[in-house]
Amino acid sequence: MSQAARLLAIYRELEAMHAWRGWHWWPDADPFEVIVGSILVQNTAWSNVERALDRLRAADALNPNAMRALDDAKLEELVRPSGQYRQKTKKLRAFLAVADAHGSLENLLALDPATLRRTLLETWGIGEETADCIVVYAARQPAFAIDAYTRRIFSRLGLGPGENASYGAWQQYFVGHIAEDRDTWARYHALIVMHAKHICRKQRPLCGECSLAPGCGWAGTAWAST
Ligand code: SF4
Missing domain, CATH: 1.10.340.30 (Hypothetical protein; domain 2)
Known part of the structure; x- marks a missing residue:
């Protein structure tokens, strides 16, 4: 599967896991x-x-x-x-x-x-x-925001330029593989934040509740499954 297809598949899985949750800046805020x-x-x-x-x-x-x-x-x-x-x-x-x-x-x-x-x-x-x-x-214009949650989740998934890579390298990774669309980019970041807060937590991620687990190298670790 290409990187673009993988990122799209992850987006859909995140949406399926978190669509019911509210997030302060989605769909729109003042x-x-x-x-x-x-x-x-x-x-x-x-x-x-x-x-x-x-x-x-x-x-x-x-x-x-x-x-x-x-x-x-x-x-x-x-x-x-x-x-x-x-x-x-x-x-x-x-x-x-x-x-x-x-x-x-x-x-x-x-x-x-x-x-x-x-x-x-x-x-x-x-x-x-x-x-x-x-x-x-x-401004509701296209931009892909990167944060520590993004680095954590995608590094665990074995994707992206590496957890310590620069902001620009991470941003280029996403905008280079996901077609420019304000709502998609806005929603993707929102889903990443929700996943990091509720399932892919820094300590003891809930891999048993994560539908990304089959493709995640981190999910099989002893620490992750505790
Ligand atoms: S399987 Fe575990 S480590 Fe991998 S993305 Fe899901 S919660 Fe995070």
Whole structure:
């Protein structure tokens, strides 16, 4: 089976295993909430981000104008549950400044995907994973986001360029084998996250519940089956 066919087959298996689950950015979420969430989730768990988003929502601050009007102390207090709250406040401010420089958030998100990604990467506090999440889930343009979950699952499956390969190498592996389509790329990443959280966990993956097990070298290990 070709790599492309294998990746498509895995996509279908993941969909069959996880279609019933909800995921915060699928099918669609408010673009500004996606952006704020993608910045706040850096170096922390999503559950902490949800607490910060709840506080921002309760303060009616989950839109660019309202957030811009907050002073730093107030914004820091609201995002505190996500950790590194001073840094993350600065990152949110940096993003708002870029949106302002383009006239509005809508104008920024309307840039073509390559220009938007480059603009985001030039923004303080935004790296490749955050930029790609913003492109695909906020701007709803094609981008394949790579994260530690992707590296873990596909390395266990014996696929991809190697767990320690660069972000770009991993991204090229997927975009080189899966035809460009925003919804497919967005959904694939969502399914990877759900699989990593619920079945292919870092410790003691639930291989007995995984329909990818027949083609997974990791599934047969003693440690994996415990
Ligand atoms: S069989 Fe186990 S190690 Fe392989 S992908 Fe499934 S859960 Fe992960």
